[in-house]
Amino acid sequence: MSKTVLITGGSSGIGKAIGEYLSKRGYQVYGTSRNPNRISSSVFPLLKMDVNDTESIEDVISEIIDRSKRIDVVINNAGVGITGPIEETPESEIKKAFQTNFYGPINVIKAIMPHMREQGGGHILNITSIAGYMGLPYRGIYSATKAALEITIEAMRMETLQFGVKMTNIAPGDFATNIAAGRYHSPVLDDSPYKRDYGNTLKMMDEHVDNGGDPLEMAKVVHKIIETPNPKIHYKVGAPLQKFSIVLKRVLPDRVYERLLLKHYGLK
Template identity: 80%
Template sequence: MPKTVLITGGSSGIGKAIGEYLVNLSNPSPKDGYQVFGTSRNPEKYKDSAFPLLKMDVNSTESIEAAISEILKKVEKIDVVINNAGVGITGPIEETPEAEIKKAFDTNFHGPINVIKAVLPQMRKQGFGHILNITSIAGYMGLPYRGIYSASKAALEIAIEAMRMETLQFGIKMTNIAPGDFATNIAAGRYHAPILENSPYKKDYGNTLKTMNEHVDNGNNPLEMAKVVHKIIGTTNPKIHYKVGSSLQKFSIILKRMLPDKVYERMLLRHYGLK
C-alpha cells in the first residue's frame, strides 16, 4: 500500500522537487510507492503539476483543515507530512516593517505549527506518522540583513525539538531538515526591505543582498534535497536534525559551536564583506 505524503508549498522549488521525485519512484509500481498531495495558495496556476495540488494557505487554520479533510476523503491515512511552505525576508531589522516581520513568522513558524496541530489527531488515531520540517542552515546563526528569516527558522527548530518529545508516545516521528542554498525561486519571492537612499545601511545592505542572491543562483540542485527526504522517510529511527548543503555551509554550524562568539562574528563579517 503506498504511503500518503502531504507537501506544503508543493508548487515550486524544493517542495516541487520532492514531490516529483517521490512520484517518479512510484512509477511503474505505485503499490509500493507514494501517493503525493501538494499544496499551494493558488493551485489553479499549476495545472501541469506531476501530483495533485490542493488549495491551502498555512496562515489560515480553516484552509489547512479543509485540505486535510479533502485528503482523508480520498485515502485512509496520512503517513508523511513535509512542512516546506515558507517565505524569505531580508533587510536591516531596524528598517524592516513590523507587518512584514509578523508575516514572515506567520508563514515560517506559525504555519508549520498549525499544519502539525491539524494532522496530529489523524496520526494519533493511526498510531503512526512522520512529520518533516524544512528549516534552514540560516536558522543556526544570526545572519546580517537576514536576521528575521534566521530567527523564524530557529524558532521552528526549537519548537519541533519539544513537540517531538511530546508526541513520541503516540508513535509519531518529527524531523528537522535544514537546507543551505539551493537553486530555487526563493529570492524572487522574498520580501526585501527597500534600500533607502538616506539609510545608514545602504551600502552594506546593498552589497549583502547581492551576495545572498548570488548564493541562491549558484546553489545546489533541489533534487539533492528530494533524495535526502526520501532516505529519511524510509529510515526506521530518523535523527532529530539533518543538514543539507555545501561542506562550507554545514561546517559553519560546527565552527559556531567551537569558536568564541566574537571570532565567529568576525568570520561572518568578512564573509559578507562588512569588515
C-alpha cells in the same frame, strides 16, 4: 501499501522537487499551494491551502483522508524569505514572516496530530534552514523564524513520540529556487546608513541562491529519511562549507565566529 505524503508549498522549488521524486517512487503525493489554478504542469495533485488559514488546512487534510484513508508523512515546506536591516524592516513584514515560517507549520502539525494519533503513527518533516543556526546580517528575521521552528520541533518531538509520531528537522543551505523572487526585501534606501552594506549583502545573497545546489539533492535526502526506521532529529543539507559553519559556531568563541561572518559578508 504506498505511503501518502502531504507537502505544503508543493508548487515550486524544493517542495516540487520532493513531490516529483516521491511520486516517481510510488508514493501517493499531495501538494498544496495558495493558488493551485496557476500551476498547470504538476505531476501530483495540488490542493488549495494557506498555512495561515486553519480552515483551509482542515479542509485539505479531510479531503486527502477521504481519498487515501490516511496521511503517513507531512512535509512542512511552505515558507517565505525576508531580508533587510532589522531597524528598517516594517513590523508588519516581520509578523508575516513569522506567521508563515513558524506559526504556519505549527498550524499544520496541530491539525494533523489527531489523525496520526488515531492511525497509530506518522512522520512530520520540517524544512528549516542552515540560516536558523546563526544570526546572519540582513537576514536576521528569516534566521529567527527558522531557529524558532527548530527549537519548537525539538520539544514537540518529545511530546509526540508516545503516539508513534516522529518529527524531523531538515535544514537546507542555498538551493537554486525562486525564493529570492518571492521574498520581502526591505528597500535599499538612498538615505539609509545601511545602504552600502545592505546593498552589497543583498547582491551576495541573490548570487548564493542563483548558484545554489539542485533541489533534487533535498528530494533524495527526504526520501532516505522517510525510509529510515529511526531518523535523526536534525539533518543539514547543502554545500560542505555551509554545513561546516554550524560546527564552527559550536566550537569557536562568539567574537571569533562573528568576525568570520563579518569578513565573509565584507562588512568589516
